[in-house]
Each structure stands twice: as C-alpha cells, then as structure tokens.
Amino acid sequence: MLRLINLELQKLLLSRVNKVLIFISFILPFTVLILSSIKINFFGFFTLELGELGIFNFPIIWHITTFFASYFKLFFAIVVVSMIGNEYSNKTIKQNLIDGLSKKEFILSKFYTIVFFSLISTILIGVASFLIGLYYSSYTEASIIFRETEYLLAYFVKLVGFFSLCLFFGMLLKRSAFALAFLFVLYIVEWLIFWGSYEAFGNADSAWKVKNFLPLESMYKLIDQPFQRIIITKYPDKMDLAYDYAVHWYEIAIVMGWTALFVFLSYRLLKVRDL
C-alpha cells in the first residue's frame, strides 16, 4: 500500500500545477478559518469578530468548520480528475501497465492517494477547529468539546466519496475538463430525478427521500447546512426552524456504498477497456 501511495505522490508532487492546487485545497480553508477567527478592526468604525457570534463554541464549531471547509474540496477534485486525465493524454497509463503495475494496483494507487489526502485534510481541519474552539468557546469541558466530532468522520467520508466520484468520471471520460463538466451534469440530473419523483409520488417529502440516495445529494446531506442551527442557538424562541442536522449512520452508509461502487466501476472500466 505504501508503495502505491509513494508512486502516486511522486506523480502528483513533481508537477507544479498539482502542487499549487493541493496547496490551495488544504492550506486555503485553514487560512480562511484562522483569519475568520481573529478580530478585524474596520478603521475604528466597528470591529468584526465572528467569535462573538458564538459560532466557535463547542460543539457547533465542528459542524460549521467542516461544512465550510468541504467547499474547498473542488480544488482537489481538479487534481483527482487531472491525475487520471494526464495518465490518458500522456499514455503513461499504458506504460505503467506494461511496466508491471496491475490494473487493480493502478486504481488502488489512485484510491489510496484520495484516502491519504482526505485524511490529511480531516486532521488539519480537526486540529484547527480544536485550537480555535479552545480559544473562543465558552464551554471547555471535555465532554462538550468532543461531542459531535462525528462531523469530522462525516467530513472524511464526504471527501473520499466525492473524490471517488471524480476518479470514476475521470476514468470514464479520460479528459479532465469533460469529467468536471459531468459533475455539473450529474447535479442537474439529480434535480431532474427529484422533479421526476415529485411527479410520480405527488409530494416533496418522498421526492427528497429519493434524492437523498443520489451520489451528490447524499454527500451534501452528510453535513447539513448550519445556518438555521446558528439562528436557533441565537434565538431559542424560533423553534419552528428546528431541523435534523445530525450525522446519521445511514447517511454515512449510503456515501460509503457509492464510494465502493465508484471505485469498483473504475476498475471494471479499466479492465474491459483496450488501451
């Protein structure tokens, strides 16, 4: 396994474009997080300190940081898609196989790398949230700090799932740009399915249930938007806004199911294809 990760890391880290993208996708959310946590003074007119809004309190900080950080996954998605696209356009995929890498090892080296980077990202966000939380949070008892750390797990599963989807699209279409465009197409298709099932079942609830099983929606649903929750914590009387924001085991299971399917399909595709 280490050999395969090592192999892929060499391919990635010697390319300047990839280095920049990886840097952006990991360091940028980190920087944004740090910046948002410091007190910004607008020329003496007023000071903006997000920390005072209570969003850096434990345990809600886990929810908020993972939700916003997950948007930066798009940068690494470009890396994932191009690491497949480049193998095809340079024909190095063919040479790799001829040199003695099996098709299974080829896919696994990509997948392990995805898991590796997702793990690093999760750890970075985890550590950053922990430190900022310690600084700002009104509650610092261990039981509260470590409550809802399942958002970190959800974040990790979400990243792995999304990148596996990119891996599959990259293998399917062989071109980076097409693969990224297909992500957008999939987004539209999911809404079409939502609309279709709304027509079929006649109510939005059932249609949402269907959509929750689709790849992009199921990944999004892992970490629900935290805005309503922030409002609820600020104004406890607005209980009509209450919603289910927890991370559920079945949400994780659905995304892991998609992940397994995408990796398997990528392998099947490589296996049946003549290069």
Place this chain on the structure above:
Amino acid sequence: MDTILTINNLTKKFGYLTAVKDLSFTINKGNVYGILGPNGSGKSTTLGIVLNVVNKTSGDFNWFDGKTTTHDALKKVGAIIERPNFYPYMSAYQNLKLVCKIKEVDFSKIDEKLEIVGLSDRKDSKFSTYSLGMKQRLAIASALLNDPEILILDEPTNGLDPQGIHQIRSLIKQIASNGTTILLASHLLDEVEKVCSHVVVLRKGEKLYSGRVDEMISSYGFFELKTNKQDELIKLLETDQNFGKLKVEGELITAFLNEPMDASAFNKLMFEKGITLSHLVKRKESLEEQFLQLTDNQ
C-alpha cells in the same frame, strides 16, 4: 531450450474487424525475433495482448513456464510500445525512478542504464525537452531497468532520423550480444533483416511464416555474373540442370540455382569451359524479396 512466451490460437476482434486471427507462435530464450508485417497487420495488437493492455477475444498465452501470472511476468519483461510514454514534467532520472518503483527495482540501476543509452549528461533535463531520438533511447533505458529476460520493442526506429535509427540499431545489437532475448516488431524489412535471427510474418492478423530468417523460402540463392562471352555463357547456363530461371539485364546475368553450389566450384567449371568471368557474386534473396514472394504466394 527455455520458452519465454507461448501464444496459442490468439484472436482479437475489434467489432467486425479481426485484428489478430488464430495466431500461434513460441518465443525461445536467446534469439532475436522479428514480427514483420505491413501496417495494420496486427503486430501492435498482438504485443498489446501479451502485455496486458489489450483484452483478447479468444485463445491464450503463457509467459515463461506457464505458472507465472502476467502481472508478475511483466516485471521480468522490458517493453516499449509505439511512442515513448513518460511524464513530460519529470526529468529523465525522475521518470526512471518511477519505473523502478513500479518494477520494484533498486534505484542504482538508473545511472547504469542511462550510461548504456548515452543520456547520463542529460538525466536532469525535463522529458518534454528531449528530442524524439533521446526519448526513444530513454524508453530503452527504462525497459532495461529490471535486466529483463526479454526486451519487446514496437517500431523502435519509427520517425527517427538516419543517425537516430543507426544509434537505436547498434544499441539493439549490443543488447542482443549480451544474451537478452529480443522481440522486435517492425514494418521495415531491412531493419528486421539486419537485427533478427528469427521472424514471424503477419498479414491481416494471420501468420504467414514463423522460423529462421534464412529459411523463410526454400532457395539456394543465385549468381550474379558478368563476362565478355555473354552468349556462350547464356547457352551454357540454359542447358545446365543446376540452373533454373535466367535474367539478363544489360551486361549482368542473374542465374537462379536449383541445386546447392558454391561460387568457387562454379568458377572452376566456367574456367574449364573456357569462359572467364569478370564478375561473380553469389547471393541469397534479401528479406524484402522473400517477403514479397511469400505474401504474393498466398
């Protein structure tokens, strides 16, 4: 003799097109093999199948003793197909390092192999800055990294200038002289003739011949003759049972042999008959002539 590769009844169809039809042959250790055939005769497809990048339709192939999986076997094989494929943003050294990681070979081999192909002084330049000849030599270095049992080269001199072609050919001969088995696919007949001891001839995916280069057609060769008593010589040759077809082009007479005969015996015979030859060469058909004869006959 140790078998390196056995191919049995291999067939590959691309939709309606049959690229390789019922192909069987064996590669033994220590020989230099050529796969010969016009463009589109299935050479690259056949190599692609045994190298695990093209899926076969039917038939099978075995590497080595038949117990090794293709995946393991390929670690003992060095191969380049079509153009040299490397990562353009990496240097030659880094590219070879990657190949070492794939083949699980020690990095110390890299400098040794770069020395053989004469790229040591450019090893830190990016691959994208290389000329085609250098790329091709780097590909050979890469294929040699694991000290392979067999080196497979597909059109290694394609697109190269005469100097490049010469460099690659002498490199191949040098590698062959070290006892490495070589399988060389080419549509260039003189290339195969200059380098190979054995040949497999393909046309439209079918095997026309496989065996030694010099036994490709049963022929005892021919004499090229010049003399000032041309008419007498022609008359004599026409009556001699040893000779078949005669060809006269200006002063040059070409006489094809029906029976084996060496040049000195022929010279002695002519001298006894009172004909002095000003030009006497015994030759065999070139591979090109044999190849055309073979493909015409079918």
